[in-house]
Amino acid sequence: MKLDLAADTPPLLVCVGSGGVGKTTLASAMGLISAQAGHDTLVMTFDPSLRLKDTLGVGDPADTGSGAAAEQEQEVRVAFDAPGTLHASLLDARRTFDRLVARHAPDDAARERILRNPYYDHLAGHLGGILEYMAVERLYEVAQEGRYQRIILDTPPARQAIDFLEAPQRIVSFLDSGALKIALRRWFDEDGRLMPSRSLGFLGRGVERFLDKIVGLKLLRDMSEFFQAFEPLFAGFRQRAAEVEKLLAASSTQFLLVAGPGESRNPDTLFFARKLQEAGWNLGPIVVNRVHPTFSHAEDARSVSAAAEDSVGKDPVGDDETARQGRELFAWLGQRHRQGLSALRALLPADQIVAEMPLEPDEPTDLESLLAMGESLHRRLTHPPR
């Protein structure tokens, strides 16, 4: 599927990919192009580098005292003079979760019971994929408000990248699971003793005994209290997750997959592309980022690897040798990255757009250079080489 940032669609663009491939910078660069084409655009990111924050002019709340923390999710207008406006916001998953609890809790007492439960702290950070889920939850929130013509979401660095994609489904399945129903049972009598259970029969008694014996009861007590406090929220939460899921699968939402260069990254890229398609989501172009250029006068790469293996541990002698080894290194990198790209293209359907972004000498440090990067990407996306 082609991606034209100047066109009216897609209103929603989700950038995915493994950590450390330059996703956030590309998302911001695309934001500039989109605004330049006249679309009021929001770029939502996790964890951008200080440099990128400086470039966009979205400050680091941690630097400006406690009062500013509440403004973390505020959308900051980027000082970019274009037909469309550009805003950027930093996502905070935990804050989104807290807000979700606050919104769905029936009353203040219920909210406080949840937020103060020791297990909430534990769970909020580590229930598989919950942070990832919160990213899409926030996206949904903003999308519903309809203040932007285009939202570009930069997904969080996922432990296994796929956590993010499966998060809404996982939340639903967790909420529907037997584990939850069991956690919701009244486990303890008023004195905090484990209540006898007949309904679960022998199996249940075995499991209870296991939990008692192996896990101990304090965790179970906290968990049980937590889920009971959380129960009134489940209906809203569940429905919400289903709607988020629908938004991701909508034909108006497009996914841009950003990958690192080199053949060793290809399995990750292919895995990701396949997962996206299996989920029925619209995979847009794949962008292979930071591809080492090939230089015409560089050494023949084939001999480089062998030479490098011979010279490992030996210090380069003199400038000529340093220069030669450096050129060899660059030749090798360029050649390996080319090879990785052809291997990737060969493994993908012919109509899959694979755009490559060259490794630039400098990372963008101002809006001008970020825009240049955006234009370069836009050109490659609208006029793909194949």
Added chain:
Amino acid sequence: MSESSAEREPSHGLLTRQLLVVTGKGGVGKSAMTAALGHSLAARGRRTLVLEIDPRENLHQLLDVPPSGGAIVPVGERLFLQNLKPKDVVDWVVADRVPIGMVVRRIKQSAVYERFAEGAPGLKEVAILGHCLRAVRGEIEDAPRIDTVVLDAPATGHGIYLLTAARLFAEAIGEGPMATLAREAADFVAGEEAGVVVVTLAEELPVDESLELRQSLVDRFGRQPDLLIANGVYPPLPADDGSTAGAEPEGDPLLALWRRRRRVNEHELARLVERWKGPRVTVPLLPIDPGPTLVRALRGKVDDQLDQALASERAATEDGAMESA
């Protein structure tokens, strides 16, 4: 607690630790470095187990052995590899602590257990650390007693979680055999037996993360990592690199790219030097594909600089001892 008084010097660290947690941002070459470190420690006399958690096994390729399939497999003299599935360890604990086979089977088949074993926050981490503990105590059946476990840990943010989860879990549980295991694991990672090795690229985000991880370790454990490995550093340019008195050369894009990349590396290395006390190793970007050859080459680089780093560290510690005497 001020940083200077809270921090323990990473004395003799690497060579006497029973557990080395190797962590770093994705894509920094952590696994290859873990393999190199494993070789290096084994060669220095430590019976070493390289432990991989990622179900997409790749360390066996780097160490040039068949996939471990969950077992401990010998790689070379004093060097072993295992791909660990944390769930197996949880299963083992159940089987070990619940003596009746039929009950064990029923427990394992129950949906509650499945959810618990997969999802209880911190349980997986406790299982991994508990396994490391058993390995160095020589308690694993059909396996030798291990001197050092080198753990290829998850990416940085989750790496610190690996270290803190056991304590959280122990506190959440409070009582019972699983709590005992969690407490032992928590004491193990907090004690002198365990150390952290951070692998990074000399680029902005990975360096930021490494510095954050260091701070986090100082704050939570009162100590810093044993070693920082800056990987994939572009080589220095020849003195005569075609540039004259500050002007960028127009003609040679290769040299221009090389110079800029090197400058980024140098800038970030300088930032590290400023804020990172303790041993550091810088490893150049090598034109070698991931595999045993790369691991051998990395090991050569690590060995050389490790000796130097340890020697200068010893000298510094002795100086410090003399000053305080």
